Amino acid sequence: MARTVDPARHEHRRLVIVDAALTVFAAHGFDGATTATICRRAGIGSGTLFHYFPTKLSILLGILEYGTREVRESAARWDGRQDSLGVLLEIVARSADEAADPRMPGFVHATAGVMHLPEVAAALEVDAGAQRACLRPWVERGQAAGEIRTDLEPARIVAWLMLFMDGYLERVALEPGFTAAGEKNLLIATAKEFLVPR
Known part of the structure; x- marks a missing residue:
């Protein structure tokens, strides 16, 4: 008889691996990260890791997939709201909060090193599509x-909002004095100034 899988336990284990891998990729880059280090960080054996993610690249793609899923799920958070400007500024603020994760600069560097791979480029485009779909309405x-x-046009406004958020993350990742905590309010103020009617 086949063993039944507990979906909640399965998802929890995936999240533990993804979180550990995010930490390892941030610290060592994609090339420097090893599955053995990810296993140690997650507190699992290699057999368990490879059951969930067959390759190191699949783990990175899993991290990107979780980020995309969070973008899609967050859209429901604002259901029923009438203040579009307030919602858009909350989305911008949320992106700033995500950039404040101390692992984010290292993970951005790790991802940038493999952006040329078709699977990574495709995953990043799916994420960008989810962000556009969240912002445009x-x-x-x-x-x-x-x-x-x-x-x-709405598409152009969305493109600029994404430029603000992506550029902010890039600066946090690349410029030591540019901190998420220190620059968040200016990011929001800039987005507001851009969005309000002239």
Whole structure:
């Protein structure tokens, strides 16, 4: 008789591995990270690791997949809200909070080192698509309500918001004096200044 799988336990184990791998990739880069180090960090054996993720690359893709899933699931958080500008600024603030994870600069470097791989490029594009899908309805609602500028098409406004958030993360990752905590309020103020009607 086949063994039944407890979905909650399975998901918890995946999350433990993903969290450990995020830490290891951040500390050692993609090339410097080893599955043995990830196993030690997660407190599991290699057989367990390879049951969930057959390769080191699949672990990195799993981390990116979780990030995309969080973007999609977060969209439900704002259901019923009427203040589009407030929602958009909360999305920007949330991206700043995620950039404050001390592992994020190292993970950005690790991911950048393998962006040329088709699987990584595809995963990053899926994530960008999820972000666009999260932002665009709020831009459109905000324009209809007069809260958001209408001199630019929604897609262009979304592209600029993503540029603010992605550029902010890049600066946090690359510039030692540019900290997530120190620059968050300016990021939000800049996004607000950009979004409000002229």
